[in-house]
Amino acid sequence: MALTTPKQPRTVVISGPSGSGKSTLVSKLLGEYPSTFVFTISHTTRRPRSDERNGREYHFIQRSKMEAMIANEEFVEWSEFASNLYGTSKATFKNVATSGCIWLRIVDKIAVKNIRETDHNALFICINPPSYEVLSQRLRDRNTDTETARENRLQEARESMQFSKKPGIYDYIIENDQLDVAYEKLKEILRPEIEAVLHQQKTNDDTK
Numbered sequence: 188m189a190l191t192t193p194k195q196p197r198t199v200v201i202s203g204p205s206g207s208g209k210s211t212l213v214s215k216l217l218g219e220y221p222s223t224f225v226f227t228i229s230h231t232t233r234r235p236r237s238d239e240r241n242g243r244e245y246h247f248i249q250r251s252k253m254e255a256m257i258a259n260e261e262f263v264e265w266s267e268f269a270s271n272l273y274g275t276s277k278a279t280f281k282n283v284a285t286s287g288c289i290w291l292r293i294v295d296k297i298a299v300k301n302i303r304e305t306d307h308n309a310l311f312i313c314i315n316p317p318s319y320e321v322l323s324q325r326l327r328d329r330n331t332d333t334e335t336a337r338e339n340r341l342q343e344a345r346e347s348m349q350f351s352k353k354p355g356i357y358d359y360i361i362e363n364d365q366l367d368v369a370y371e372k373l374k375e376i377l378r379p380e381i382e383a384v385l386h387q388q389k390t391n392d393d394t395k
């Protein structure tokens with residue numbers, strides 16, 4: 188199923204290892220361009236971390252409820268990752284399709300593959316940490332996980348970093364060493380899409 192039409196702005200898919208800085212960079216973008224992007228959150232059956240809130244990072248949902256919604260065809264796409272379900276509901280997607288804004292999504296590597304198959308116009312950007320050691324330190328500093336959860340994230344991070352190097356997966360890879368430098372790179376990549384939306388919004392305002 189195609190998730191976007193050619194008339195809609197390009198969907199921007201952000202992925203990369205846990206702790207690489209995806210949320211930090213996306214928050215900066217939404218802060219600077221509040222009317223240009225529409226950021227959606229996924230549903231997930233994983234437990235929220237101590238700093239996460241339902242409806243902010245994810246719609247946290249019980250597995251049985253999400254399975255029932257999947258059976259009821261209430262998701263446009265879903266996948267299972269590290270024993271948890273993740274997905275985009277049809278209700279979420281409906282808001283995007285009518286917004287005229289760039290759809291900004293943070294997804295895991297399994298969803299990257301799925302979206303590549305469904306949305307041929309999407310732009311795929313991977314945020315990587317400068318090194319595995321730096322990532323490990325940032326996750327320790329963030330202090331939002333138990334030791335076991337952090338080990339799982341680090342294991343998953345190794346796989347994600349390997350995955351990002353495969354050809355044909357990502358259009359751009361940004362190494363998030365200095366935050367401001369990484370943010371400028373992200374904006375540079377997105378500049379044509381941002382300008383197209385701003386132009387369209389101005390045209391709409393002028394014709395009102």
Ligand SMILES: Nc1ncnc2c1ncn2[C@@H]1O[C@H](COP(=O)(O)OP(=O)(O)OP(=O)(O)O)[C@@H](O)[C@H]1O
Pocket residue numbers: 203204205206207208209210211212325326328329363364365366367369
């Ligand atoms: N360039 C940077 N330099 C130093 N610290 C950073 C940088 N970018 C992000 N961080 C910090 O690293 C931690 C992880 O960042 P963030 O939560 O944005 O990662 P994430 O990729 O969204 O993680 P997850 O996938 O687990 O949600 C945060 O504490 C954040 O403040």
